Amino acid sequence: MESLQVELGSRSYPIYIGEGLLGQMRLLKKHIASTQILIVTNETIAPLYLDDLTLQLTPEFDVQTSILPDGEVYKTLGYLNHIFDSLLETRCNRQVTLIALGGGVIGDMTGFAAASYQRGVNFIQIPTTLLSQVDSSVGGKTGVNHRLGKNMIGAFYQPQCVLIDTSVLTTLPARELSAGLAEVIKYGAICSIEFFEWLEKNMDKLLSKDVHALTHAIKTSCGMKADVVAQDEKESGVRATLNFGHTFGHAIETHMGYGEWLHGEAVSVGMCMAADMSNKMGWITDADSARVIRLCEKANLPTKKPAGMSSSDFIKHMKVDKKNTSESIRLILLNKLGKAVIHDCLDDVQITRVIDLFDEVQS
């Protein structure tokens, strides 16, 4: 078992990474304050792990469950209220611990429910997808979508711990595995050329779910994220670089309707577009821009923008991105492979040109 620490003063917490951790509840139990637990999960994950988890925690704890439908389309205030219904119907008090058992949607919603229930209760992340293991379960970004923008409603709210059981990836569909690899590639692109090169060499192992390769990728990604979050919890500076590929990506997700494209797939195209723009700015070479695209392709990720999505469609959605200040669009670009920069585009012309020239999926 490996362990990392997210250093945030009184809000510091550990990330545990290892095979079969879901069978080792002692790690979890020391982070639970009272006897009340509400496990929040979804209809896909519940049949796989919920009974076993509940069995291990009963009768020591009073375990309640809230099971949501599976998918980004349910990441709304309305479905968040289902979690509050469960909490109130079972009379959970301020000492309750919420456990998020699922992917990014469950983690984000459970975290925001924990932040808001009675103005704040404890929660624990048990991410069950690669994407949530390497990215969304760490760092305390929680929230739900609004029809006019992704993750527009939420809170910065840190969990008590993150428990990453690499064994759960054996049941993860290939498409979801690839979506998670998009965020893994992101860390290489923005933080470390060495890790990027390791990914170029080991992508086949990752796709075949080699446990050592996956553990290395998860640990490296979580370590980089923990470092950035410790420096800038509330994204007043460097944390924004973790959004590499996400500005274009969120525009795709919002435009296509939540759930059509997986988050990681949209981020993949977004990273390719951001690399292309970095190249057009003269910051990275044609070859390095092509390496980003090739690595995404190797991970079986899309690298072309959605058919029929125009530059004005992109710009419209990018204008409501959380990173923006005033009328400019804030983009995360690369000034070399392995190093991100924050770039404010004061006019839309340059972005428009990059988007217009970027390849489209053949419809």
Add this chain to the structure above:
Amino acid sequence: MESLQVELGSRSYPIYIGEGLLGQMRLLKKHIASTQILIVTNETIAPLYLDDLTLQLTPEFDVQTSILPDGEVYKTLGYLNHIFDSLLETRCNRQVTLIALGGGVIGDMTGFAAASYQRGVNFIQIPTTLLSQVDSSVGGKTGVNHRLGKNMIGAFYQPQCVLIDTSVLTTLPARELSAGLAEVIKYGAICSIEFFEWLEKNMDKLLSKDVHALTHAIKTSCGMKADVVAQDEKESGVRATLNFGHTFGHAIETHMGYGEWLHGEAVSVGMCMAADMSNKMGWITDADSARVIRLCEKANLPTKKPAGMSSSDFIKHMKVDKKNTSESIRLILLNKLGKAVIHDCLDDVQITRVIDLFDEVQS
């Protein structure tokens, strides 16, 4: 103009109190970070003050408005989403400042919207009822109701400043004035026998809206609240004493349906019940318990529980109160007039007996 400071380190902020402050926008402007403003108000307050406020802020600022229906019954996640609609439709970014122009409902909802929009933006409180001026606008408790419990969903989130214009009380209906006086009486009962005695002497002046008496009552109440909040922002201890009368009161509000009883009216009965229980515990004399009831009566507030509301109705709602730990009910009682104590009732028998014996409104 009087000014108080809520001391919370980097989150400290001023409370400005005075006649005609709504005409002095310089106080407000220095707390606004960018050009974007969203004023949140309701259908009752908008015709009175919105145009004038907007006029004073335009064209220096880009002022948008979100007008909600008036009443506690609209303090829900669904109506909160109307504020997010306005923010996103007008493309407000993270530098936006929300202004809450209204009573407690508007203040609580706007504060929670500010806490949650893009994971946190600035907001300013302009309370327009006595109740919100002396209590809910100060201290950063924000949130909405759930059908199963009042204020169950929310955040601790502090404003940039609180602007209290005593002139707005001239348009406040008598019933709302009395409701506000309930919270004023609360501060006397829990913090200061001198203030309680001042209220006994000056209640007529307050009811006739004497501006000097009102200003003194507001300043004293805000000062006491600011002190308590500075000691215990997130209610891990002493702040709970500010809930004197609120445990019984919330039960009444939830049982009767939000909006039937004003919050202050429910708190008035709750304080009388809590004083009665303090007396039954042997902590305060019959005479002091009677003084609490008499002062509430003098403020034209109800002092008897709703007709037909049984002790089991009370207990059911009190069990989901935010202050509770495990199965006990946490009550705020008086160990003398002017001094509150936190009391955990480990069984329901004692509370049941007090409630059963407490006078009911004749139906």
